[in-house]
Amino acid sequence: MAKGSVRKKGKKWYYRFYVEDASGNRVQKEFPGTESKSETESLLRKAMEDYETKMFLAQAKNITLGDMLDMWVEEELKPGSLSDGTVTAYINTVSRIKKHPIGKRKLKTVTSDHLQSYMDLLSFGGTSPDGKTVEALSKGSLGQYSAVLQNSFRFAVFPKRLITFNPMQYVVKRVKDDEYELFTEDGIGDLPIETPTISHEQYLALNELLKKKHNPALLPIQIAYFAGLRIGEVCGLTWQDIDLKEQCLTIRRSMRYDSVRKKTQIGPTKRKKIRTVDFCDTLAAILREAKKEQMLNSIKYGPLYSQNYYRIVKEKNRTYYEVYSLPRTETPPEDYTQVSFVCLRPDGAYEAPATVSSVCRYSRKKIGDMDDFHFHLLRHTYTTNLLSHGAAPKDVQELLGHSDVSTTMNIYAHATREAKRTSARLLDKVVGTA
Numbered sequence: 248m249a250k251g252s253v254r255k256k257g258k259k260w261y262y263r264f265y266v267e268d269a270s271g272n273r274v275q276k277e278f279p280g281t282e283s284k285s286e287t288e289s290l291l292r293k294a295m296e297d298y299e300t301k302m303f304l305a306q307a308k309n310i311t312l313g314d315m316l317d318m319w320v321e322e323e324l325k326p327g328s329l330s331d332g333t334v335t336a337y338i339n340t341v342s343r344i345k346k347h348p349i350g351k352r353k354l355k356t357v358t359s360d361h362l363q364s365y366m367d368l369l370s371f372g373g374t375s376p377d378g379k380t381v382e383a384l385s386k387g388s389l390g391q392y393s394a395v396l397q398n399s400f401r402f403a404v405f406p407k408r409l410i411t412f413n414p415m416q417y418v419v420k421r422v423k424d425d426e427y428e429l430f431t432e433d434g435i436g437d438l439p440i441e442t443p444t445i446s447h448e449q450y451l452a453l454n455e456l457l458k459k460k461h462n463p464a465l466l467p468i469q470i471a472y473f474a475g476l477r478i479g480e481v482c483g484l485t486w487q488d489i490d491l492k493e494q495c496l497t498i499r500r501s502m503r504y505d506s507v508r509k510k511t512q513i514g515p516t517k518r519k520k521i522r523t524v525d526f527c528d529t530l531a532a533i534l535r536e537a538k539k540e541q542m543l544n545s546i547k548y549g550p551l552y553s554q555n556y557y558r559i560v561k562e563k564n565r566t567y568y569e570v571y572s573l574p575r576t577e578t579p580p581e582d583y584t585q586v587s588f589v590c591l592r593p594d595g596a597y598e599a600p601a602t603v604s605s606v607c608r609y610s611r612k613k614i615g616d617m618d619d620f621h622f623h624l625l626r627h628t629y630t631t632n633l634l635s636h637g638a639a640p641k642d643v644q645e646l647l648g649h650s651d652v653s654t655t656m657n658i659y660a661h662a663t664r665e666a667k668r669t670s671a672r673l674l675d676k677v678v679g680t681a
Contacts, residue, residue, distance in 0.1 A: 250264060250265055251263060251264030251265075251291045251294075251295055252264075252291075253280065253284060253287050253288055253291055255284070258282055259279060259280065259281070259282055260280040260281060260282065260283065260284050260286075260287035261277050261278065261279055261280055261287070262277070262278055262280050262287050262288070262290055262291035262294065263275055263276060263277035263278065264276065264291065264294065264295050264298070266298060278290075278294065309353075310353070310354045310409060311350065311351055311352060311353055311354060312344075312345075312349060312350050312351070312352050312353075312354050312357055313344070313345040313350035313351060314354070315354050315399060315402075315403050315407075315409060316341045316344060316345060316350070316395070316399050317341070318402075318407065319341075319398070319399040319402045319403070320337075320338055320341055321563075322402075323398075323402050324337055324338070324398075325562070325563040325564075325565065326563045326564040326565070327564075330514075330515070330519070331505070331512065331514050331565065331567065332503065332514070332517075334507075334565075335505050335506060335507050336391055337391065337394070337395050338507045339506060339507070340391045340392055340395045341395060341399075344392070344395065344396075347365065347375060347377075348375065348376045348377050349361060349362075349365050354403065354409055354410060355410060357414060358414055359414040359415075359417040359418055361414075362396065362414055362415055362418045363417075363418050363419065366389070366392065366393065366396075366418055366420070366421070367421055368381050369381065369383070369384045369388075369389055369392055370383060370384070370389060370420075370421050370422060370423060371383055371421070371423050383423055386422065389420070393415075393418075393420065396415050396418075397413075397415045397416075400413040400414060400415045401413050401415075443624060443627045444624060444627050444628040444631045445617065445620060445624055445625070445628050449614060449616070449617055449620075450472055450628070452614045452615075453468065453610055453614060453617075454468075454469070456610060456613055456614065457606070457610070461593070462606055463590070463591065463592045463593065463598050464598065464602065464603045464606035464607070466533070466537050466589070466590050466598075467481040467482060467590045467598060467603050467622075468603070468606075468607075468622070468625060469530065469533050470484070470530065470533075470534075470589075470590075471622065471625035471626060471629070472625045472628065472629060473526055473527055473529060473530035473533075473629070474496065474524050474526050474530060474629065474646075475524070475625075475626050475629030475630060475633075475646060475647050476498065476524070476626070477501065477516075477517065477623070477626060478600045478603060478604065478622045478623070479501035479502050479503045479516075479600050480498050480500075480501050480516060481589075481590060481603075482501075482502040482588070482590050482597070482598055482599060482600050482603065483499075483500040483501045483502040483513050483588075484496065484498075484588065484589040484590065485586055485587050485588055485589060486538070486587045486589055487587065488589075489534060489589065491531060491534060491535060494525060494526050494527070494528070494530075494531050495523050495524060495525045495526065496523070496524050496526065497521060497522070497523050497524075498516055498521065498522050498523075498524060498648065499516070499521050500513045500514060500515060500516065501513065501514060501515065501516050501517065502570065502597075502599070502600055503600060504599065504600065504601055505567075508567070510567070510569045510570075511569070511570045511597075511599055512567055512568055512569055512570060513557060513568045513570055514567075514568060516648065517648070518648055518650055520648065522645065522646075522648045524646050525646075534589075537589070541591055541595075544591075544593050544594070544595065545595065548593070548594055548595065549575075550574065550575050550576045551574055551575070551576075551594065552574070552575055552594060552595040553572040553573060553574055553575070553592075553594050553595035553596040554572070554573055554574075554575060554579070554585055554595065555570065555571070555572050555585065555586050555587070555588050555591075555595070555596065555597045556570070556571045556572075556573065556579055556583035556584060556585050556586060557569065557570055557571075557583070557584055557586050558571060558580070558582050558583050558584070559582065559584075570586075570597060571583065572595070572596035572597055590603075603622060604621070604622055607620060607621055607622045608621070626647070629647075630643060630647060633646075634656075640652050640656055
C-alpha cells in the first residue's frame with residue numbers, strides 16, 4: 248500500500264505519496280490539492296486507491312510465473328527462517344521450474360490444470376511441451392517442487408496481490424505405483440540383493456588405493472567408516488572438536504557448497520543439534536598420525552602452506568560462514584577468523600565435500616563390486632557394523648544423530664539378504680527343541 252501525506256504551501260494544500268518508477272524504485276510524487284485540508288486528504292485517498300488498482304492490474308498483466316518466483320525468493324524465502332540448506336534447495340528448484348515452459352507463462356494465465364499437468368509430468372515422467380524428455384522424480388524431490396509452488400503462489404496472492412487466489416490449492420499429488428509381476432516363467436528365481444554397505448575387505452582395498460595415491464580424501468573416508476559421520480560433518484571437523492585422550496569427537500557443524508552464492512560454507516548440522524561420538528582405538532591411531540603428518544607438511548611447504556579461515560556474512564536476515572584458504576604469506580582481512588580443520592590437503596587447504604565425493608566416484612571404478620559406492624554408504628556400513636555386533640539401537644541412533652530410532656533400524660534392515668536368511672532359520676532351532 249502506498250504511503251502518503253498532505254502539507255500546506257502558502258494558501259494551498261498539496262498531497263504526495265510514494266510510487267514505483269520504471270526501474271522499480273520508490274519515488275515520491277506531489278500533486279496540488281485545494282485550500283481545504285480535508286478536501287486535499289480526500290483527493291490523496293482517491294489518488295492512492297486509483298494508483299494501487301492500476302499498479303495491481305499492470306503488474307499482474309505483465310509478470311510471468313518465473314518473475315513471481317524470483318520475487319518470492321528475494322522477498323520471502325531468503326529473509327525467512329528456513330535453514331540455509333533448504334533455501335539453497337528451493338532456489339535450485341526455482342531455477343529448474345523457470346527452465347520449463349510453464350515458467351515463461353504469464354502469471355494471470357496459469358491455471359490449476361497447467362500446474363496439475365506439470366506436477367504429473369514430474370511424478371510420472373514423459374515429454375514436456377518443448378519436446379524435452381523428463382524423468383520421474385523421487386518423492387522427496389516432488390515434495391520440494393510442491394512446497395516451492397504452494398508457498399510462492401500463496402505469496403503472490405498475499406502480500407503481493409498479483410493474483411486473487413492460489414491455483415496450487417486444487418493440485419492433487421499423484422504418485423507412480425510400483426510395478427511388479429505376480430507370476431514369472433522362472434518361478435521364484437533369484438531375488439535382488441540390496442547392498443547399502445561395503446565389506447571390510449572393500450574398505451581395506453579403498454584404504455590401500457588412496458594411500459598409494461597419497462589422496463587427502465582418505466582421512467574423511469576413514470573417519471566416516473569408524474565414526475559414521477556425514478560428509479559435510481567430516482569436512483567441518485576441527486581439531487578442537489576431537490579429544491584424543493577420551494577418544495570422542497563433537498559434531499557441531501557441517502561444510503557444504505552453496506551453489507547459489509557460489510561459496511563454500513560451514514553451518515549447523517542436518518538436525519541442528521550438537522552430538523558427541525566416541526570412537527575406537529583404530530581411529531584414534533589414524534587421527535594421531537594425521538595430526539603428525541600435518542605438522543610435517545607445515546614445515547615442508549613453509550610459506551606456501553595454507554591457513555584456513557571463516558568469514559561471517561549477513562544477508563537478508565541470514566548469517567553465512569564462508570570458508571577460505573590463504574597462503575601463510577598473505578595477510579588475511581580483518582574479518583577473517585582462523586580455523587583448524589582436521590581434513591586437509593597436503594598444502595594445508597581444507598578438503599571440500601565435493602572433492603571427497605569425486606574421489607569416491609573415481610574409487611568405485613577401480614575396486615571390484617563397488618559400482619554403487621558413494622560416501623554415504625560408509626555411514627550405512629558403520630550403522631550395520633555396530634548393530635550386527637550387538638550395539639543397542641538407541642545408542643546407535645544417538646551416535647548417528649538420527650531423529651528417530653526407526654531410521655537407524657531401517658538402514659540395518661536393508662543390510663544383506665544373507666542376514667535375513669540367517670534370522671529366518673532361527674526357527675529351525677525352535678523346532679529342534681520341541
